[in-house]
Ligand SMILES: O=C(O)C[C@@H](Cc1ccccc1)[C@H](O)SCc1ccccc1
């Protein structure tokens with residue numbers, strides 16, 4: 001299980017590297033990495049456990065954030081209407097975004113990051129709909145199409161695998177300026 005002490009913070013060069021491709025068959029270390037990252041997300045969304053262990057809630061976690069420069073990220077997007085049926089629960093291995101909608105989207109509250117302690121205000125414009133090619137645990141290539149909030153989370157995590165942080169995408173001069181056609185997600 002990871003705790004906040006295990007989360008690498010901005011300034012550590014590992015967050016600015018492009019991760020190495022994960023090889024198959026998965027090593028025991030990579031299997032444990034995937035399990036531990038997803039476990040962090042599950043526990044961080046359990047209010048009682050998160051409070052007791054001072055975990056920041058997360059809907060995504062990328063391997064570089066726990067110091068492993070590999071192409072692997074976990075995503076757990078909760079479903080407020082049906083808590084035991086998350087909107088998206090997936091481990092993305094070697095993910096590549098192969099299609100981006102022209103339509104842009106941004107979270108109305110901006111974004112945060114478990115690896116960035118400071119608050120960086122501003123909209124983070126992203127694609128509203130994306131198609132991701134990734135490998136599953138057996139090494140088979142899979143395709144995932146997501147839109148809206150799950151798509152924002154996947155883009156945030158895949159950015160981590162390529163050395164990008166959310167505030168890189170905030171317009172420095174006009175942080176709350178948005179193209180009028182951008183979908184604002186609350
Ligand atoms: O640092 C991370 O990668 C995890 C982020 C992912 C994320 C933040 C903003 C927008 C999309 C993805 C954490 O989940 S930040 C905390 C959080 C928790 C619940 C909902 C939104 C943000």
Ligand code: NI
Pocket residue numbers: 112113114115156160
């Ligand atoms: Ni992040």
